[in-house]
Amino acid sequence: MNLTRRGLVAATAMLPAAAGAQDARARLNALKPAGFPREPIEMTVVYPAGGGMDITARVVQRFFEKATGERSLVNNRTGGAGLVGHTWLATQAPADGHAVGIVANLIFSDAVRSQGRWSWTDLDHIAHINAEPLNLVVNAEGPFRQGGLPAILEAARARPGTIRALNVPGGYYEYLIEQLEAAAGARFLRVPFQGGAPGITALLGNNIDLGFGFFAEVRGHLAANRLLPIAVTGRTRTVFLPDTPTVNNVTGRDDVNWGVSRWVAIPKAVPADRKAWLAAAFHAAINDPEAAAEFRNLGALPDPALNTPEALQADVVRMAQAERDFLIASGRAQR
């Protein structure tokens, strides 16, 4: 196995195009601690197999193997809407570098829900994967097919508490609806769902009026003209829906920025040399142009500004602070 791989690498090294990849592998190997990894790297996803996080993790896993030649696998530890898996990562995962987490900014609210058992600072955040906004969509044959977000806000003011909005309690979906309510100055009717996907189904059947969804969840329905995009979260428009304004554009605010950012995290106690190699290995995997193309296909883009562990760490701190500020401002937490 080793012989063949070395032979392959030697053969492709002749080609100028592969020289860069060869250099990258050599740099990675120079960082590699002796005797590590001894066993496959286990990438933990805290959400069910087949969902957005799981699919992302499986792309990362394939390109990790391609970049390092080491074996790895994806493991789903589900339950409690992520709390079980996050708790395992922060408190029980082996700190020998063989256990890594593929996590997202949803970890902050789980840290709050863990009631002090652990914090997101118990993990080191070593490589950014990608980020995407949430997309506000309505049924293409529903009451809000025309007029965009202003018409929705106007309707909420005219008939407060009757416009049915998708809500997933205790997370970004809820924060976003609250912010829309603040912009409208009136309440929506929040219909609770366990996850965004069943909510999108209800939207397709005209059982609710509007909802936020991930691009991968809604793109098929947008293409079939069953759903219409109304607005996106974040400070800039998304390349996937270039003609759709941001919520901030419409409301004139600057706070409707909740989206999802995904990265690789490991227990803090992992030895520094292993941490450095893992960070470099995931960096190489995620920056593979083919991986970027697959992420793009899933509706998410890497962020070049978060290309180093330090930049990612700073961004994680910023996101956690922004969420904490919101929790305090909305009366969910005390300062």
Place this chain on the structure above:
Amino acid sequence: MDATLVALSGGFAAILTPGTLYYIFIGSLIGTLIGVLPGIGPLAALSLLLPATVALPPVAAIAMLSAIFYGSMYGGSITSILVNIPGEAASVVTCLDGHAMARQGRAGPALGMAALGSFIAGTLGIVVLTFFSPALSVFAIRLGPPEYCALMVLGLACTILMIEGSAFKGMIMIGLGAGFATQGMDVVSGEFRFTFNSIDLTAGIELIAVVIGLFGVSEILTNVEKSEGGIAVKTKLRNLWPSAKDWAASWAPILRGSGLGFAVGLVPGGGPVTASFLSYALERRVARDPSGFGQGRIEGVAGPEAANNAAVSSGMIPLLSLGIPGNAVTALLMGALIINGVQPGPMLIVENPQIFWGVVASLYVGNVFLLILNLPLVGLWVQLLRVPYSVLFPTIVLLAMVGTYSANRNIFDLWVMLGFGVLGWFLRKLDYELAPLVLAFVLAPLLEQSLRQSMVMSADGAWIFLARPVAATLLGLSAILLIFVALKGRSANNKGATP
């Protein structure tokens, strides 16, 4: 219709290659095996095999994964019948009459009829899927929380109808099942309930651990208690095939189970488990002579086994024609499509007709494989009954533990399994039926969620259930069933009163 046939033949052309057929066969085989193994369900098997399918062409990948799903419905009945331990949650009711038949030396006909019923229902389901997918998916998508809620009420009403002995004891079991299901996250507020500050309990109680504990562990405890190293069933193993009489009794239950299962599977959240319970209740209701159910009536095997396979077939409709997964397994199939670079959704049939029709064609082929695979195996499975308890039970316990652990990779689930095993053993001693507990455990979360969603959505309270025709019809049916149960109870009491 002609255009559909042309498209379907295109699908067959796409999959009738040695490579694709091989993967469908492998999927059928794996599905049968995980169906047989208690605890290991299609969900665990699919998530383990998901990475392996990246290297396959999309049609072969989805064909193999879906073959595992419906294959497990074939295999699930085998341990139900032979050792009274359901291989899958959807085979719980098959234990009732299937195992009773095995005790009478009729394991062969039970297994054969389970396989044939599965095949007939699965194939009928696919035929309907082939010709009416678009129309049915448009109907299914309109259904919202009030309709789901009404369906769950109907399910619970049928459970009450299904209760064999004391209705009071049965209601206690339904209450227990619903009570256990409330543990975990509240659907409306997102707050945790009854978790006693334990992170493990925030996930709620795992269905697999409940089923394996209640039926597997408690069955073993019960048997160990009363036997001294005997064999599971001491009977002659003649009559391996269903007789003409068995056929005469089974064809109508199979057709009814197919129709019922198909309708239930179409509704998101419905699925094979609910379908099998409803079919059992229906068979007891329509039987001219309802006595003998639970003591080895072949109708009690044929109907539910047909229903769970029909539900799997119709569950593929929202996935393939709309890109909407109705349950956890189809959600995983959808993930597999995306991983393979295929965007599921309403445009799938337009943009990737070869994939849509290829998968549909593979369903036909897979069911034929499963029939060919399962019928000759009946003789082999029946031989399992000759294996002594001292070998059989430790093996089953080991497999059950591996299977239960594999669901979440959490040791806590094994304790849950053990706890429910002891609970089940205790309840059996007191003559409580366990099946209503399981069905209530499955239905209650969906009932609670859809009821609360409906009440939130409704401008005028519970009126929403009567204002929507489908929901009102289902609730009307439930009311009729409950009145029937009450009348039956009263006449039984009267009979008891007069000497």
